[in-house]
Every structure is written in C-alpha cells, then in structure tokens.
Amino acid sequence: MKTDNFIFEIIDLSKDSHIKCKDDLINSDGSELVSKDINNFIDRNMKLGNEDTITATYIINYENNNIGLAFVNFHPEIERDGKILEEEIEIGLGIIGKYRGMHLGGLIEKELCEKLLELYPKFEYIVARIDKDNLISINSALKSGFDYYKDNEYHFKKCR
16 A cells, blocks of 8 residues: 555565564564554454454555554444444554654654545544553644544544
C-alpha cells in the first residue's frame, strides 16, 4: 500500500529487513507504549487478518528506510456492557527511536487514515487508542486531524 510519502508493506517474518525493523522497534525506548509484547501482537494480527482481511501489521518505509510498524485492526460490531459498539478500524504506530522527533508520526497517521478510508469506504472514521501519558503521540494524533473523545474507549477518532 502506497501513500504520498510512505510505503506500507505487510510484515513478512521471512524477510531479514522486516525482522530487523521489528527488532529495532522492540529495542527502542518506549516500545512498550506500542504493545507490551510486539511479537505476540504481530502473530495475533496475522491470524486475525486471515479472517477479516483488514487486520494487518505493516512495515513503514520512508525514503527507502524501514522506520517502524503500523498496526491496523478491524473491530467487528459487538455488544459490551449493554451497549452496541460499531465496527471500526483502529490504527497504532511504533516508530524506531532514531526516526522519532522528525514529525513523521502525524504524517504517517494522516496518510494511513486517508488510504484506509479510501480502501474501505463503508467506514466513516478511524480510531486510535493512545495512553494518556504518551503526550508526543497525543500531539501527533491531534496534529494529523484526530479529535479527542473523552469517555470513548479509543480516545481519538479521525473522520473523513
């Protein structure tokens, strides 16, 4: 999947460059904010993606460098606590330490959301769950067009 500035390639753990990117992210400070166990998260996404055809983990390539991972997760409509939760697409990013601070996160979020909404036109928005203490990611999401939703499980929503 290509956007204006990035190439998103579904992770392939038989490719050394993909393994290196994943391992570099795991070894970056703050990777636990992406997921407590990135390897299991990737495995889970591979299995779910085979079922729903949306869920995937992508290698993010920028200017011929693998700079991190993008997680795209489909959530089917479910009932929870007596409330119907709509089906939706959630995104998450993990950028390798040496590529942080370059203002790429917001650009990635913006372009990835635009592409996902183009590919899946039945969805009106994309959601993101960001830890309340992760101020850099919160600012990045807000700059890329996400709105903050207090009391919403995913906290941030980007509409068409």
